[in-house]
Amino acid sequence: MNDKRHLLKKLARLAMTSAVALTFSGVVSTAVLASEKSVKIGYAVSKTGQNSAGAGITTAPNYVLWVEDINAAGGLQLPDGSRLPIEIIEYDDRSSSEEVVRAIERLATQDKVDFILPPWGTGFNLAIAPLMDRFGYPQLAVTAVTDKAPEFAERWKKSFWVLGGGGDYSESLADVLAEANKSGKINNKIAVISVADGFGIDLIKSARPAFKKHGFDVVYDKTYPLGTSDFNAMIAEAKASGADSFVAFSYPPGTFALTKQSQIASFNPKVLYLGVGVGFPVYPKIAEGKMEGVMSLGGVDVNSAAFTDYAKRHMEVTGNPPDYWASSVTYASLQMLQQAIERVGLNRDAVSKELSSGEFDTILGKVKLEDNQLRKLWWTGQWKNGNFVAVAPATREGAVSPVIPKPAWQE
């Protein structure tokens, strides 16, 4: 057995060496090519399958917009001031881990692209992380909310995690609620439901201790399976629980159903916090314009000219407005890549180093990564006067103070 393993390892090493040699020769030839006419950038996103809705709202449109913006300006600027147009190579990962892994292998070794943009979703970003590391590509993982980001940044030195972890969001929410409780706006009871999927579990797990720490009593705590569409029983029970705050760590279809069914049941808690989907451009339509006061993850600083301008261009180029959470972060991550290339050129090691140490001027303002993570983010937002504005961290410039209690649905 041991002998066999040894042999396997030997064979593996031999193959690795040849693979490395091949990759290396690839890098060289790409560099030569690139200096001639264009910068090749590749990505795989879910155009079909279960992830296509999320990828189609947050990830793919921003890639299109970014490339459009750059090519309209004459191309990607290099340290010597010259500009090269971007050539895009895109694949559909069909919402399958195996496909996304192979697409990255293809981009790295077959197409020999200069840079690879990340796919959509926590799972897929993790699936490609070891490969990106092996092939030496920097990975700016945006749509990957994970509490293990510090650990991953340590494991894969060229990986960057820019949307925070579940704990950041639930602890921020607990802070907002504690503030309202202290000023006597809400009682200390919370009703919470969560979707039984990666995201919901991550948030509820960190929310329970955070609520407790602030002296809250979680009087109702239920988990529901992904795909649940009837929330009437849960709404009725939450209503009867005596809690002033209702929190749902939900996914888009659930978020939409909860909004509709709360309206029908005239369930209007003083704090209504729902999960992913509240920040989607389609949400006002779902809530029939009555979304005032609904809280969720993310938020934007609507007074920022950079964001307004970005939202306008997003609308013009892709035909849809950006979402109010990860869209602008996605675009900002691309700006970081762009500025890193502008400073150090197309060498991937140098770009990775610049990404982890440099400061960048993005639509989110000036940003600098800490241990390969973006920490300057908006954790909690609320619908206010037709915009989903950021309310926490309250200390950051641009934060709006939350409206609690939430106004009634009918107005």
Added chain:
Amino acid sequence: MITGAKVSVAIIAFGLLALLPFFLEAYGLGLMIGMLSYVALATAWSMFSGPTHYISLATVAFYGVGAYTVAVLNEGISFPVILLIAVLIGLVLSLAVGVATLRLAGVYFVIFSFGLAELVRQLITWYEVNVTGTLGRYIFLPLEPQDIYWLLLGAATLTLIIGWLVRRSRIGLALRVIGDDEVIAAHIGINLTRTKLLLFALSASLITLVGAIQAPRWVYIEPSIVFNPTVSFLTVIMALLGGPHRLFGPLFGVVPLFLLFEWLSANFPNHYSIILGALFIAIVFVLPNGVLEFLDRFRLRRAKT
């Protein structure tokens, strides 16, 4: 009939395939991994569904269980042992499921098998949420793509060998009789349930093994990732294209379809689904009995004229 020549061709093919990782770069190897995985899946699927005509959409239920077993056990136990445990779990699960459901026939079985994948997925989700309190699991195993390739090559070869042995055995013959006419099969003394159960369990265990081998490639695993129903559908379609009642039929379905999907997703990423749908319709109309059958008939016709 098996001849020495055929055996040596098979051995040479196997040897050449085993040497491939030394000549392929990562993408080529990735392509081979994907293809081998479907060869094993479609062949294992055909072992049961070919002769019985029971269209099973439960492939991903077992495939996912295999992957999940690796995710749960990957810390502390050596990989070969994990694979063995995965196969055993697949075996037990398929026996339990088979006893309860192989009396179903036709469309009822199809619906049940589709529901099975969802059932397993929800059970695991429920367990993870309420008992362990985590949903995503990580697999950090020091396996290189070529290791996975060799393991899959082994699994695919094993599946073909078992498939070949089954076809020559009494039980394989019995299964074909059942597929042709259950009433007659019962009358000539074939134990219907036991025969179906055995083959179903064999096929499911092999599918579980494939899932377990492939899992380390994905690093992060959660139920919605490993119980992706597309795997079941693709397996069926590939097997049907090649012809599930022949040993090498599925192989001839997998290779062209897999390459076609790859080509489509690279060249028409925005129209993939539409083209795919049209192709499936074309396959069903033009090649209802699979590629091999079509070729045979074509040859026969030419011989006659």
